[in-house]
Amino acid sequence: MKDNFKKYYIQTHFLICVAALAMGGGMMSFMKSYLNVQMIKKALPLRKILDLINEKDLGAYTVAQKQKIKNQDLLDALGTNEYIQWILEDTEAKKTGPLRYCSLFITYYTGNPDRIPHVPEECFFGGGNQRFEMKDITFTINQEAEHGTGIKMQENKIPARYIIFGKKEADLWQGSDKFPVFYTFKVNGTYKGNRTGARLALMSNIRGKYSYFSKIEWQFYNVVLGRKIYPEKEDAIVASKKFLSVILSILERDHWPDWQKAMQKG
Secondary structure, three states, X not given: OHHHHHHHHHHHHHXXXXXXXXXXXXXXXXXXXXXXXXXXXXXXXXXXXXXHOOXXXXXXXXXXXXXXXXXXXXXXHHOOOOEEEEEEEEOOOOOOOOOOEEXXXXXXXXXXXXXXXXXXXXXXXXXXXXXXXXXXXXXEEEEEEEEOOEEEEEEEXXXXXXXEEXXXXXXXXXXXXXXXXXXXXXXXXXXXXXXXXXXXXXXXXXXXXXXXXXXXEEEEEEEEOOEEEOOOHHHHHHHHHHHHHHHHHHHHHHXXXXXXXXHHHO
């Protein structure tokens, strides 16, 4: 009796699993055929790889250093080979001031980017810092844009996030205790200021054949007499407007995909 019951129990659960799989497969087919939902996204390559950013277009900024990730485990964790880590020098900023250098980190993901990795609020905290403040901010910048056959400057609003970090064990001889870090995302043709917004933008693209996102992260600093110094938040915000108007114009014009053309192909 018990054996018969056991066989019936196993068969019932097996049939339920088969039915669930069949229903799931039918639902997938229905969504794809009738709702035009694209479950698998195609890769949308950059127009030009990030390493080929034209340094002559950086204006007052010069490239002081280009860094590459040599540890394969770290590169695997990053999840992309499309990235740059540059140190830029603002030749218009005070030589001994905290805005002289800008650490820039840009990454690019395409195809089925189902996660948004490595945001500063996690990475810097894990690197031995504590977070003092975190807020979303919108930068109003003058940015290059295509108009007909020419390029003109237009006002654009860029949502972003800034976080104020500080060393868990402050050492005055190592440098300033607190420092601001900024980042923003470009996701499928739109800017998003945090990971939640970027994820929602990816999820909402249910009918598009393509998908991508790029993260732009930056921070200002200087090294004076062997000590690392950082700007106050307000000064860093002003400097960010100037910086974004330059770097985003370059990325929009020469590197990121033309999302409107991609949508038309889809």
